[in-house]
Amino acid sequence: MIRKRLAALQRRMSVVVSVVTFTAVIVLMSWHRSTVQREVLSPTQQPPTQRPQQLGESHSGNGAEVPLLSVEKPQSSVHGATRDAHLDSTASPAIESCVAAKKDVLLVGNRPVGTYLCSYFPTAKIISGGCKLPCGGSGSTTSPFTCTILNMGSSSQMKSADIVVNHHGPIPTKFSPLEPVITLFYSGESNVSEGLKKKASHAYQIKYDNVVSFHQHRPWYFTWTNRFEGEFRAVLAGTLQKDWPAWEKRRNAVAIFVSRCKKGGRERVIQALKDVYPVHSFGKCFNTHRIENEFPKCAALPGGRYPQKLCVFNQYKYILALDNTRELDYVTEKVYHALVAGAVPIYDGAPNADKFLPGGWGSVVRLSDFDDGSGGTDYLRLQRTLQELEHVESPKLEGLKEWTKATSEEAWGDEFVANLHHGEPTCDVCDAARRKKCEGAAL
Template sequence: TNKRFNCHMRGNRTDEQYEVADILVNHRRVLPVHRRGGPPYLTLLYSGESKESLGYYGTESYLRRHDMVISCHHYRKHYYTWARQHAKLFASIVEGNRARPVPEEQLWDEWASRLSAVAVFSSSSAAHRGEFVDELSMHYPVHSYGRFMRTNATPAECSHLEDRYELKMCVLRNYKYAIALENTEENDYVTEKVYHALLAGSIPIYWGAPNVDEFVPMGSGSIINVKDFLPGRLGRRGNWSAGNVSEEVGRFAAHLSRLEHDEAAVKHMLAWRTATDERTWGRKFLDNLHHEDPTCAACAEALVKPNRVAQR
């Protein structure tokens, strides 16, 4: 329908809201029984997790119990992207460059002045992420600020910040590299981690979605993909103990050290930050960056569902 309408989203469900709601948003819970009366409503599973993380709640038998499913997976009728949630920040880079172009030399000088270390914000060691960070710290400086394996205090210039995102970005701006490891290797599952690193001007150390090149500016050339150095090591199915993993991580650390002196390579990885036209970032990335929020689609489905039910 093209008819304009209002759609109000409410949290902290009450019995009163439940009885009159048009949409029931569910996330990894047992679906409630249908209410005794009132107009038909739409049951929606809205998940920001990977299918692997959802376990039973990601199986088709559970998903089929909903009228609609929204996740990050592009094979669904309606999906969301983490890129879109950062669209304004990416746009501000282009707008800033148009007003005052940033030469690549300036990007290199700024990056080279940062700490030669890897910044980590992690709340879990799952998927061998903890083992990777721990082993990497034996070959290259690693500074951890998350709830898990914290090694460093918040820098003084960032300690006054109460917003978690602003604090994280303040810290990352001090570092050449930032960890951006997903918890699973799943197409389309690209979360906020890689965008935080990119927008802070750090080079992301990424592991996760095989099609990550569709979700970052100028493709995978703007990130370091751990899979290229340690294939089959990370993830819940990864084998961390086979072979000489220390040697592999050592080679990865050596690559980070070499980049510190490879001006041409670093300029290439940071080139996306000089864009005055977002189209240079690549069509697939732009498709994800400007993908329509699926919330309105869910509201539209709820608007027409009563008519469909009445016609049965």
């Protein structure tokens, strides 16, 4: 009888110990997650709370409404991007062994929108519903592994995945501290587009484990500069210029592709410019020309709108490149489309865009340089500048084209080169997920 009672007591004690241990693990993991969130998106790393200046507003103090955040950037790692500081601490051999053994990381897109990340990796292996992205390995600080990206995850995959990424849908559900391992908000939009009180707010973004955007105060960020790395390499090799028509054969006009006319006040800029200089609009905003009628050879090009658009830009001397806000680091594809087509961009946007341009401000005509003294734009002075640049012997044109003659990237400036090679941070996020899972399992 005594033996039976002792056995029963032992069983009850085992249950109690198991419950206490499980509770302690959950508490520790929750504390770990909250610490990670504070490190990843601390108050000093929040998006700017002041409203970025939109296009069409006063140029006075261009960009001053968005103060530059003085946040030290972590060192680069897996894919030329960055890793969260807490992941760089010395880990135990057991954790490092676990990380090295985890050869595949699963990233899935949140429903109902899914993810478009595979489109950023033309060399990734295409699979049904996604792609396989090789990460790490030679020249990297982490062991090689594969990040499997599924454009749209199933309900069960979103629970068990290493990463659930959201672009425009609802916030992914966190079933437990490690299910999924990381919930990720990935946005290429400006703070104005996301809404300063909505998705761009700290209150919204802290609901995720991590955030990726173009803002360079974040541990992980991307640049459009890097996405044109191949084209800039072709410029250094002198091969891209071979497809450019001679300057005197290009049209003395400004070409634009803008569909959302009211976005950021673009319509005011376009309206004022076309009153003083020829503007050929191929988008829905102030549409004046159609590719099919004007350039049938461009319209017949395969591959969609992008190669057709570049083909059209090759025919013009000037391209209007307007980002929808004057927000720090927000430099989109528009200015690069003009540059790689051999045209001169008429640019308005980020006040620190010179960090993202080959040769800095010297490679573009900056709209804010034509201040009329009252905060507006002197379009007649801009008109005279464009007319001067029409001539191939113009000294100003020679300066604007200087970047195309570089034979080494150092001539483009250190900050531009850093952005050019920064890399897409998806591999870094995937590496962080496998490390976090191993750390969680070791608790």
